Amino acid sequence: MELLEVNALHKSFVQAEQQVPVIRGVDMTLAAGEVVVLLGRSGGGKSTLLNLMAGIETPDSGDIRFQGEPFAELDDRGRTLIRRRRIGVIFQFFNLVPTLTVAENLQLPLQLNRQPLGGRVDAMLEALGLVGLGQRFPEQLSGGEQQRVAIGRALIHSPPLLLADEPTGSLDASSAEQVVKLLIEQVRVGGHGLLLVTHNAELAALGDRTLILEEGRLKGAPERKLS
Numbered sequence: 001m002e003l004l005e006v007n008a009l010h011k012s013f014v015q016a017e018q019q020v021p022v023i024r025g026v027d028m029t030l031a032a033g034e035v036v037v038l039l040g041r042s043g044g045g046k047s048t049l050l051n052l053m054a055g056i057e058t059p060d061s062g063d064i065r066f067q068g069e070p071f072a073e074l075d076d077r078g079r080t081l082i083r084r085r086r087i088g089v090i091f092q093f094f095n096l097v098p099t100l101t102v103a104e105n106l107q108l109p110l111q112l113n114r115q116p117l118g119g120r121v122d123a124m125l126e127a128l129g130l131v132g133l134g135q136r137f138p139e140q141l142s143g144g145e146q147q148r149v150a151i152g153r154a155l156i157h158s159p160p161l162l163l164a165d166e167p168t169g170s171l172d173a174s175s176a177e178q179v180v181k182l183l184i185e186q187v188r189v190g191g192h193g194l195l196l197v198t199h200n201a202e203l204a205a206l207g208d209r210t211l212i213l214e215e216g217r218l219k220g221a222p223e224r225k226l227s
């Protein structure tokens, strides 16, 4: 069974009183543990596609199956529960809770899912190179450090799927590369599936497969890369 299966997905937005199609028939699958990189021009609909997969947006038509379960048809609450338990999301701008410390931000998904904390927060701080920063607040961290916390928060409850929307968009090139490498390393270690949106075609080499969103449809190599 595929982790994620998307069929004939369509989504349009109303802009200046016009219905503008953004996603125009997307089909794709993502297998458990697979790392797929999504490229495409600005405004092409990458974030929209990711938000549909995260259940943050709903499609006009088409089908999304998450671990075989129809996802798009669920109500808000049903989609929120699946997202909370089984999908980690990383956005371009960190989205950490500013009033919580780093350690508390990392605890949040475990608490929401009623999972034991065990030593998981400390283990994650260690894995992300953030030892000693647990008691700081997000604003007391650099952009790269904040984004590492966001990665930790998305992975700490071990969701089978991680969706990352330009997680390095607000970082300089060298921290961006470090953060993406760390992200992919953690995803490989944990066996998570990852859909990674990036503008950096060089980073695409780190994935198993690259897709390009063009005119609302996916182009690229749908078959697995041989290695």
Ligand SMILES: Nc1ncnc2c1ncn2[C@@H]1O[C@H](COP(=O)(O)OP(=O)(O)OP(=O)(O)O)[C@@H](O)[C@H]1O
Residues within 6 Å of the ligand: 013, 014, 015, 022, 040, 041, 042, 043, 044, 045, 046, 047, 048, 049
């Ligand atoms: N909630 C919305 N209401 C109306 N239009 C929207 C909405 N969200 C996105 N759009 C439009 O849909 C199109 C695709 O936007 P989207 O953010 O998905 O692109 P993107 O590929 O992620 O771009 P970028 O690389 O700049 O992040 C754009 O024209 C955008 O203006």
Ligand SMILES: [Mg+2]
Residues within 6 Å of the ligand: 046, 047, 048, 165
């Ligand atoms: Mg975007």
